[in-house]
Amino acid sequence: DxxxxxxxxxxxxxxxxxxxxxxxxxxxxxxxxxxxxxxxERSPGDPILMRVVASGPDRSVETNHKMLMGAFSVARQSIRIMSPYFLPDRELISALVTAARRGVEVDIVVPAVNNLVLVDRAMTAQFDQILKNYCRIWRSTGSFSHSKLLTIDGTWAYVGSSNLDPRSLRLNFEVDLEVLNEGFAAEIDEHIEETLKTSTPVTLEGLQARPFAVRLLEKVLWLGSPYL
Structure with missing residues (x-):
């Protein structure tokens, strides 16, 4: 983490x-x-502008979802996401795809080996929707990473406990930090850059080359993704 x-x-x-x-x-x-x-007490230094973003099934329903939708919609240069469980709904996929189509570089990093096999299968079923619309997906090697990191345009960062999956975005109590600071965002970008150096790109050709039975199983699991 x-x-x-x-x-x-x-x-x-x-x-x-x-x-x-x-x-x-x-x-x-x-x-x-x-x-x-x-x-x-106020002390001299270089303050960082940030705020706590709370979400949960009580008074803060889908706060993190709304925050992500807004961030993807205003991106102009880059969107970088690192998440162990990447199961965005249609709204978030549309926002990412729309950003990529207007020229934003979209990179998504997920683990090569996941601790939740069913979740990994379900999220793999969505990869084709993203890859065919100019986004890039990477499988990170090495130890399993549970980090949830996101940057926009090297200026805005979003870190915390939220995954991009139905549980985090609609059911779980989560807490994240929205950070508006180029220095902080640069550190997150640098961490993701280092991870990309040893990551394997996911390709449409590679996905389609797998056995039909495997792809069918993933699609079935994807249908049940809200319950995973």
Whole structure:
């Protein structure tokens, strides 16, 4: 996985979200001393503009989905995605394809070997829809990566717990950070670039060359993707 350390006012937002999710699950209100966050004093330096994006089946339904739709729609140069589980719905696929058709470079990195075999089969069934519309998909080698990283135009980054799959986008409680900072986005881009050096591109020819029975099984599993 990829880990981040955050400081500043955003920490209070993360604590508030954790307390709210705990209250939703247990009906216990966390308002004692350890959960009281004092606003930090302003200090000189290079501040990074970011905000917490909460999503879940309660008051923040599909917040992450709406955020991604907006980001893909305004991309002008590049979209880079790293995710272990890549099962976007038709809206997100359309947004990615539309971006690629207007000249945006779209690169999607998924693991070569997944820890969830059925999910991997289902997401492979969608690859042809994306590849035939000018997007690129890569299978990363080495250890399984659970990182969820995304950058737009080398300026905007989105990191956190959300996968691009039905569970993360409509059912699970998730938390992500939207970061508007070229330096931070450049670090994420650099990490993805290093991964691409040892990754294998997925091609339409390679997908179509596999046995018909395998492709049929993947399509059947894809139909059940909302439940995986």
């Amino acid at each position: 990829t880990h981040f350390s955050v400081t500043g006012p955003v920490v209070a937002d993360l604590f508030d979200l954790a307390a709210e999710d705990w209250r939703f699950s247990t009906q216990e209100l966390l308002n004692d001393e350890p959960w009281r966050i004092e606003p930090p």
